[in-house]
Amino acid sequence: MTTTRPLIVGPEEPISPYPIKLKGEVVQGFGRGSKELGIPTANLSEDAIKTLCHDVNTGIYFGWAQINNNNNDNDNKDNKDNEYRVYPMVMSLGWNPYYKNEKRSAEVHIIHKFSEDFYGAELRVIVLGYVRPEKDYSSLDALIKDINLDISVALNSLDRTSYNTYKDDDFFLSDKS
Template sequence: MQFTVFLLTHWADHCVFVYGLLSGVKVNGCSLSAQNDNFADMSHTKFPYFFHGRVVPGHRRGSTELSMPTANLDDAAIARLPSDFLDGVYYGIAAVVSDGKQYGMLMSVGKNIHFNMEERTMEVHLLHQYSEQFYGEEVKGVVLGYLRPMLSFPNLKELIDAIRNDVDTAKNLLVKIDIENYNLDQ
């Protein structure tokens, strides 16, 4: 069996996206296999991608099982995604509009195959500890790059390890960006 090698592409000195697949290799701490070859060449994806949406209740796994609370965005936010926006884990900058402060973020888009979910979701994890929930609030942000595809993991620990690795990767990629002053209104 032949597999495409992962390629890292740098864009504007701060965006990195990954495309291709190499079986048996770890990318951002995730072991990939041929069955996960469900994503294609990312060169067509336009970064930065600006988004907004209302926070709606989700399954609460992020805050309860994963210790990584997420803001689940409404169906309208998902419907606004370009038709060629691939499922996966992304990084960028986001803000709860009423708060006005901007933070680095991870965002997963797609069917959460680890939990056998059939619905496509858009979940934002702000790299900031909020003490309260913000259901009904608007979140806006910008996607700067792609980290990895949505994957199913052998167990919850490996999923948590992959998410922690995603957080570290996002922080490293965002270190040179003026997050607080990035214009999210484009």
């Protein structure tokens, strides 16, 4: 059976509890995101997850994200070019039923190809909407397909003026701050 999913989600502008703003350190996950899925994720620290979980259900969310690398290696051209950039993101909050995790995690996939990891960096996220609940899958392929669809849904949903404007929110650091 093929189920179709909407390619755009949420009302014309974010409504309560959104926007949800969180920041935290990028911590090590199980490392499966890059290796098994080809979809790297930045795992948020426990403290950041605590702020989030009071307000929202587990599931997949979309919004904007920024990485602020304190140990910025200024000789690294990629770091320099990406400083202060705000990227679209999809975030999975929950237990990863496919992998049967025993600990809840918040994993952010930033929709951009980075040349290196950023463990220890500060991650700032503005969550603007909900995409779907977490699911179990009969194959890794099915999980990867659904995540790729989540990415399209996030990009379509952010491409509306009232969502796009959060890219310039004061919560994100800028070269003016």
